[in-house]
Amino acid sequence: MSALDPFIAGLPKAELHVHHVGSASPRIVAQLAARHPDSPVPTDPEALADFFTFRDFAHFIEVYLSVVDLVRDAEDVRLLTYEIARDMARQNIRYAELTVTPFSSVRRGIPDVAFVEAIEDARKAAETELGVVLRWCFDIPGEAGLDAAEETARIACDLRPDGLVSFGLGGPEIGVPRPQFKPYFDRAIAAGLHSVPHAGETTGPETVWDALTALRAERIGHGTSAPQDPRLLAHLAEHRIPLEVCPTSNLATRAVTDIERHPIREMAAAGVLVTVNSDDPPMFGTDLNNEYAVAARLLELDARGVADLAKNAVEASFMDTAGKARLAAEIDAYTAEHTAAHAG
Numbered sequence: 001m002s003a004l005d006p007f008i009a010g011l012p013k014a015e016l017h018v019h020h021v022g023s024a025s026p027r028i029v030a031q032l033a034a035r036h037p038d039s040p041v042p043t044d045p046e047a048l049a050d051f052f053t054f055r056d057f058a059h060f061i062e063v064y065l066s067v068v069d070l071v072r073d074a075e076d077v078r079l080l081t082y083e084i085a086r087d088m089a090r091q092n093i094r095y096a097e098l099t100v101t102p103f104s105s106v107r108r109g110i111p112d113v114a115f116v117e118a119i120e121d122a123r124k125a126a127e128t129e130l131g132v133v134l135r136w137c138f139d140i141p142g143e144a145g146l147d148a149a150e151e152t153a154r155i156a157c158d159l160r161p162d163g164l165v166s167f168g169l170g171g172p173e174i175g176v177p178r179p180q181f182k183p184y185f186d187r188a189i190a191a192g193l194h195s196v197p198h199a200g201e202t203t204g205p206e207t208v209w210d211a212l213t214a215l216r217a218e219r220i221g222h223g224t225s226a227p228q229d230p231r232l233l234a235h236l237a238e239h240r241i242p243l244e245v246c247p248t249s250n251l252a253t254r255a256v257t258d259i260e261r262h263p264i265r266e267m268a269a270a271g272v273l274v275t276v277n278s279d280d281p282p283m284f285g286t287d288l289n290n291e292y293a294v295a296a297r298l299l300e301l302d303a304r305g306v307a308d309l310a311k312n313a314v315e316a317s318f319m320d321t322a323g324k325a326r327l328a329a330e331i332d333a334y335t336a337e338h339t340a341a342h343a344g
């Protein structure tokens, strides 16, 4: 618990790197499991807390897949999406670009049109009822190969839901070179979507270069290894290409072995537009507020510094100009009020 925690909790925030199924909190998983009593996932809170206590990365994958298995029909998708927004509202997250993997659901038998309708219904309800603006990044699960890429590009470009703003690439990086996905990113970009692949999380800076050159990345998911290449950091800073940093996730996946030596310091010192995000928050035992607290400690920020970090996310987002101005003003007003209260 730090003195900044209450400030962070009340701070209006934007989240740019957070996954759909990976955001299913124990509360949401219990609701989904209750809809599917044949699932091995427990429904009572205590057993569920146990189930969510991660032993290692293999266990994380096991839990992740059992949650994936609970999302079987369009109503599950709607419930999951809306309830994620409810968890975001509690943290004062006003805007989120949620990474959604339609391929996983379509492969499991949910028709693409029904899937897209379900997330869009939840998006509209979340905005009017909870005050959370959701936008989508449809991502290719890299481990599923080029068929998944083709299917994801098709769903993104043909169905093109109103909330869709970007096109991504997730999954393992080792053995899954980024350039092979160029044709699918080309299509998505031609359809007006922004390019936001994961890169440089578990591989070196050359993967980030690949994402920039082959996939025309406008923002980089993670980019943890970027500081290994000063020329890359300078390029990211000069071209205002933001990094989506997820400190606790990096530690959980061992992309970073010691949180105290997280490269966020080098990124910020090089003038890169750094944003702080939660990735798969309940699965990594975190939330966005905690990620801000971790970043504030690592970067030795005061309240104004934390507010600037929140404004980085606004700037790096794909909101329209008016939306950005509104949220930035909200952050400024909150910060002014907080600092005045603490000065007096």
Ligand SMILES: [Zn+2]
Binding pocket: 017, 019, 170, 198, 221, 279
């Ligand atoms: Zn991610």
